[in-house]
Amino acid sequence: MKTIMNCLARVDNILAFVLKAAVTALGLFVSFAMVVGIVFRALLDVQVFGLEELVLMAAMWVYMLGAALASRERTHLSADFFQAFSDSEALHDTMRLIATIVSLVMAGFFVSWSYSLFSWGFEKGQVTPVFGIPQYLSQGSLLVASVLLLLYVLRDFIHDISKLFRKAETQ
Secondary structure: OHHHHHHHHHHHHHHHHHHHHHHHHHHHHHHHHHHHHHHHHHHOOOOOOOHHHHHHHHHHHHHHHHHHHHHHHOOOOOOOOHHHHOOOHHHHHHHHHHHHHHHHHHHHHHHHHHHHHHHHHHHHOOEOOOOOOEOHHHHHHHHHHHHHHHHHHHHHHHHHHHHHHHHHHHO
16 A cells, blocks of 8 residues: 555656646746737737737646646645634544535536536637647646646545544544
């Protein structure tokens, strides 16, 4: 069991490295492309056709992969207001578990919806107007992010359940 956990941790670290590299590279591309577009349009009075569709596609991937990284590190937005009202660690753990269960259900819906959108885009064969890039490439960012979200929320669920069981055993 420990070997499986070590292997999963190694895969997770590799995935996190790839995600961080992709977010960094795509973020730099979006920034550079925006500057190029502004300079060409404002200073040189030249239109750069198709730049917006490339920026939009890259921005979607940056946003979705960033959301997956936030989910991995549990740094996404949360409203943990029970901590302000109570010092009970048991209440905190229970509320965290409830929030994780709700997140798990929602993540399942997100996977279903994003798969429907991706498969619909694949079937329709929509493409961008300038470069003819298939729309499902940007829609795929939603599917990838929702699958990663589901996996990380599932990991959090297992962690929260095991934490509650460990505390119950020690009492």
